[in-house]
Amino acid sequence: MLLNGKVAVLPCTGIGQAVGTIARQAAYRVCEDLRPRETVLVCLPALVKGVQEDLDMVAECPVVVIEGCKECCATYALAARSAAPSATVSVPEAMKGKGLKIKREARRGLAEPELAVVELVCGKVVAEVDRLRGQP
Helix, strand or coil, X not given: CCCXXXXXXXXXXXXXXXXXXXXXXXXXXXXXXXXXXXXXXXXXXXXXXXXXXXXXXXXXXXXXXXXXXXXXXXXXXXXXXXXXCCEEEEHHHHHCCCCCCCCHHHXXXXXXXXXXXXXXXXXXXXXXXXXXXXXX
């Protein structure tokens, strides 16, 4: 896998929480649709387990972490692998001042306003990817 110039995106998994689903969906959208040539998606469970591909990604690329809550599990998992995020995007921070409320049961299927939060988070992640790649 050629990682030159790519930015790794590491979302929290937040199983059982809508914010985790939002973080994952934002990561998929950035890596698959918005910046597919510029990013690689890191799997948090694979990173924790020590899968070599994911270890290589966080060792060779700047990492944008998407955190769903104050527990910061993705950042913690990165630190356990002797790495640190180059940037962090927080789902709750992205929502601040936007008047958006998410439903707890939304973790099974996102609808409005959760999809609006995904787009907010995507915008912040894309901005960080572009910044880390030296794009204006």
